[in-house]
Amino acid sequence: MSSTDVAPKVLKLPEVLDLNAASRLHEQVLAHKGEDIDIDATDVTRVGAQCVQVLLAAALSWRAEDQSLRVNQASDAFIKTLQLLGISDEALLPKEMLK
Template sequence: MSSDDETSKILKLPAVLDLNAANRLYEQVLAHKGSDIDVDASEVSRIGAQCIQVLLSAAQSWRFDHHSFKVVHASGVFIKTLQLLGISDEALLPGEILK
């Protein structure tokens, strides 16, 4: 399978993804519907369950639509929060973290 890097969109997440950011995150993700997306989580310093729920829902929708949805450059806080919540979705956590 060839890489579709040139068609992948990049969504850079802000440092703080709390309850107040959930609606905006939903709108930003929805704006990329129908195309492959790489979510850059490198600057995330705080993330709440509502925003994680938005990302999990998006990952599932993208898979259903046969598009790529993956988190790239996840910050330590992003990874640790997902692990604390027991989330092991490969679209949100790099494969080497899951081993």
């Protein structure tokens, strides 16, 4: 269960989330398994489908374990790329970030 008295860990995403970044992102996410995570995507300028897949899989896994994994800050490039890919998962694109 998610603990309400512990602040979520913040995972700051790099500027480029391409194929080369996918395995590193996977490792970073798994390192926080069992913890609530807030994702900071404010510096992201380019997003590849492989990294989106890692984030979606993580969101589903966290949700299944009643943990929180959500993007709490995102660049326009991050948001627009996910929208172009048809991603509507609220963990990755909270309604308040959509314009």
